[in-house]
Structure formats: structure tokens, C-alpha cells
Amino acid sequence: MDKERANLVNILQHCSLAAGMDEDMVGELLDSSQVRQRKYEKGSIIFHDGETPHSLYILLSGEVHILKDTFSGRQIFLSAIDEPGDMFGEVYEVLKQPYDMYVQAAKTTQILELSSRLFSLDAGGKITRSALMVQRNLMRIFARKAYFMHNKIKVMASGSLREKIVRFLFQNMDRSAETKLPFSREFLAAYLAVTRPSLSRELSAMQRDGILRVEGRTIQVTDRDRFEEYL
DSSP: OOHHHHHHHHHHHTSGGGTTOOHHHHHHHHTSTTEEEEEEOTTOEEEOTTOOOOEEEEEEESOEEEEEEOTTOOEEEEEEEOSTTOEESHHHHHHTOOOSSEEEESSSEEEEEEEGGGGTOOTTSSOOHHHHHHHHHHHHHHHHHHHHHHHHHHHHTSSSHHHHHHHHHHHHOOTTSEEEOSSOHHHHHHHTTSOHHHHHHHHHHHHHTTSEEEETTEEEESOHHHHHTTO
8 A cells, every 4th residue: 555545544544434443444435436636726715605415525624714705705714724635515414405515725735535425326236335334424523513613502592691601501511410521612712603702701800700710711601500590
């Protein structure tokens, strides 16, 4: 196996879509006629807003931005994908819903594109082992997304920002009433649909009120009774 192929196999084995696949199964997946590797230069569009999906995508190298244009033509940045093995476009591809955003290469980028035909019939007229594993893993991915959205709806249904913060922390804390955020405050602010300064001000206020102690990404509840008043 050459170095490039070995690197590709390694990336896929750490991708949720290929979870549980051994090296042979990953190789079978890569050898399918429904899978292709493509290179996009900076500024290239991977898919357009309103386009009908034909593939799901796995980032191999580089970075892409998920974008949306307003009616007046202003570009809105939604998120960035920059970790090799990260997948995007899978929901639209499986549901066959036109994209409501577009994706652009932020630098020279390599992407693995998997056609939905891979999950039905291959050239030989039968479903391969790797395709069956992809089907199973997609179901698990969608289940996790549904669970994530269920929790987010419960958080967003709260009234004040403080209530949203408390509900989010409560969902993610251990028995010691402590949690370490797995992502940045910028991400948490976007999750809660507020600005980062607003989030920081409220966390600082909760510290002054003796409810929380915040040290970097670690948050500890210091007054459980007052904390639970916001649940």
C-alpha cells in the first residue's frame, strides 16, 4: 500500500461513517466506482444553494466554509469544516432535499465524494459489506443528530439566557456537578444563539452570584440549589 493510500485509509478509519470497518473493508469502499477523490482550489464551490444532492462528502485535507447569501447578496458564514474525516452534506443527500446553503473551499482542499448509489447497488448488482456498514453507521449518525437536536430544543425552549446556560450545563454535567466544555465559547454562543460577549457576561454574572466557578473550559456548580432554580 502506498503512502497516499495508507493515509486515506487512516483518515476513513477515524471517520464516523467508517466506524467498525477494518482495513480490507475500507479498501473495498475506496475501490467502489461510486466513490471518488476530488481536489478543489481555494474559492471553488463544492455545491451550490438550491442544487439537488448527488453525494455526501468527507474532508481529507484543507478547509471548507458553509455559507449562505442574503437577498441583498451579503454572505453569511455559518461554520467551518477543517478536520480530516469530518463529513458534510449527508442529511441532504439521504433525504434528497435541495441544499439551503453552499460550501466553498477556503484553501486547496481534498474531498472524498460518496454517491448514494453506493448504499443500494454496486456495479455487480449486490450490496457490498462496506456499503452495509455505511448504511448502519449513517443510521447511528442520524440518531446522534436527532438526540443532539432534541437536547438543543429543550435548551432553546428556556426563557432567559441564564436558563439556557443552566439547562445546557445540566445535560452535560457529571455527578460532581462539573463539566469540561468539549468546544470553545464561540461554539457554545452559536449553539445558544447569542453573541460571545453576551455569553461571557452572563457566565461572569453567575460567578459573581456564587452559582458557578469557571476556569477555562471547566465549569463547576458551586450552589446547586440556586442552580436548580433555573431548571
